[in-house]
Amino acid sequence: MFPQMRVTAITLDCADPLALVAFYEQATGLARHPKSDAAFAGLRGEDGLFIGFQRVGDYRAPRWPDQTVPQQFHFDFTVEDLDEAETRLLGLGAGKPDHQPGEDRWRVLTDPAGHPFCLVRG
Incomplete structure (x- = not known):
């Protein structure tokens, strides 16, 4: 039997962790980790989930849908x-690719570092 696993952290590569943490902080309302800096920044949810943003050299943004x-x-x-x-997130610096496969069910946006994410009707 395998041990139970729980997701506690997700980390995204990027060129500018402070810019990306600011975007997701405003987008989600999650609290910024107090030790966030130019090399690694993060957000912590009330449920303990940590979303991290780490600076990597020669970062190349995803090219969705390409x-x-x-x-x-x-x-x-x-x-x-x-x-x-969508309007609020575009105002925070998100992008909107031309290719939108979800019609009225979901929208694909990109964060300021180019990572695609979806807004899904709840």
Whole structure:
């Protein structure tokens, strides 16, 4: 029998951890870890989940939907109103790719470092 596992942290590579932590802090309302710095920054949820952002040299942003630099993973965020959430996140610096396969069920946006994420109607 395998031991139970619980996800406690997710870490994203990026060129500028402080810029990316600021984006997700505003987008999610999660609390910034007090030791966040230019090399590694993070957010902590009330449930203990930690989302980290680590600086890597020669970072290359994912090219969604083109897979020349694959996305490798993405977040899904449930929202009440897709239009309202999209407008707010675009105002925070998110991007919106032309390719939108979800029609009215979900939207694909990109964070300031180029990582795609989805807004899903809740």
